[in-house]
Amino acid sequence: MKKHLQNLIIALVAVLTLGVISPNHEIWTNLQPKDDSRQAGIPTTSKHDLQLGLEDSIFGRESFGHTLSIEDALMHPAKELAYLKFGSRIGPVIQNEFDSIILPKIEEVIQQTVASAGGLENSMLSITETPSGDYAEKMFHVSNKDDNKDLIRFHVRTEKRPLDGYYYNFHYHTAEDGFTVHHSLGDIYWSKNTPPKWLS
Numbered sequence: 001m002k003k004h005l006q007n008l009i010i011a012l013v014a015v016l017t018l019g020v021i022s023p024n025h026e027i028w029t030n031l032q033p034k035d036d037s038r039q040a041g042i043p044t045t046s047k048h049d050l051q052l053g054l055e056d057s058i059f060g061r062e063s064f065g066h067t068l069s070i071e072d073a074l075m076h077p078a079k080e081l082a083y084l085k086f087g088s089r090i091g092p093v094i095q096n097e098f099d100s101i102i103l104p105k106i107e108e109v110i111q112q113t114v115a116s117a118g119g120l121e122n123s124m125l126s127i128t129e130t131p132s133g134d135y136a137e138k139m140f141h142v143s144n145k146d147d148n149k150d151l152i153r154f155h156v157r158t159e160k161r162p163l164d165g166y167y168y169n170f171h172y173h174t175a176e177d178g179f180t181v182h183h184s185l186g187d188i189y190w191s192k193n194t195p196p197k198w199l200s
Contacts (some may be wrong), residue, residue: 002043008105011129017147024192028086035076042171045057045100047190050094072185073126073197074110074114074125074126075107075118077127077140077141078110078154080105080126081127081129081139081140082098082103082106082126082131082140083095083133084131084199085132085139085140085156085199086098086135086198087196087198087199088200089196089200090190090191090195090198094168094188094190094192096114097188098188100184101186101188102170102186102188105155105170105185105186106154106170106185109152109172109183109185110142110152111173112177113142113151113152117144123142124144124145124146125139125145125151126142126143126145127140127142127143128140128141130145131198131199132198133197133198133199133200134197134198134199135158135197135198137155137156137157138153138154138155138199139155139197140153141154141156142154142155149175150175150179151174151175152173152174152175153171153172153174154170154172154177154185155170155171155172155174156168156169156170156171157169157171158180158190158195164187164189164192164193165189165190165191165193166190166191166193166194166195167187167188167189167190168187168188168190168195169184169187170184170185170186170187170188171183172185173182
């Protein structure tokens with residue numbers, strides 16, 4: 001009964017404070033039993049989970065005894081954010097083509113950017129956490145947290161081509177050209193029917 005009452009209080013405080021004091025907030029650690037995952041040091045989800053770089057991960061690297069690879073640091077979050085944008089209606093339809101055609105090109109661009117930034121150890125890179133919905137283009141952006149400026153912006157645009165139908169045009173913009181030039185990654189055909197909105 002005590003556990004249920006604690007959970008009720010935590011939920012009520014989260015609702016009344018409009019999420020400012022969430023169930024993951026550290027004030028609740030005193031109420032949790034000692035075998036709770038928060039006491040065991042298991043990390044909880046936060047909006048900063050996708051921030052990367054040497055400064056953010058020195059402690060983690062030493063404690064786990066391995067270095068953070070570009071694959072773990074940027075590629076996996078990029079793929080997860082892409083599928084988050086696609087949603088459950090678009091994702092299953094374009095998944096095979098995306099994985100075989102577009103994703104390897106995205107990985108190549110990210111690797112080039114990391115190399116030009118001096119490597120993952122010498123730069124503090126992060127990847128945005130929420131793709132845009134509706135019919136907006138943004139998939140995710142890779143930015144330098146030192147100066148808080150975007151380095152690459154990955155977008156996908158829905159194009160209607162007369163007599164052909166709808167295509168998804170995957171492209172990126174770079175800071176080097178002021179984000180004005182579309183660097184194409186490829187197109188994936190949807191159908192002649194209007195595609196659903198992103199994140200749906």
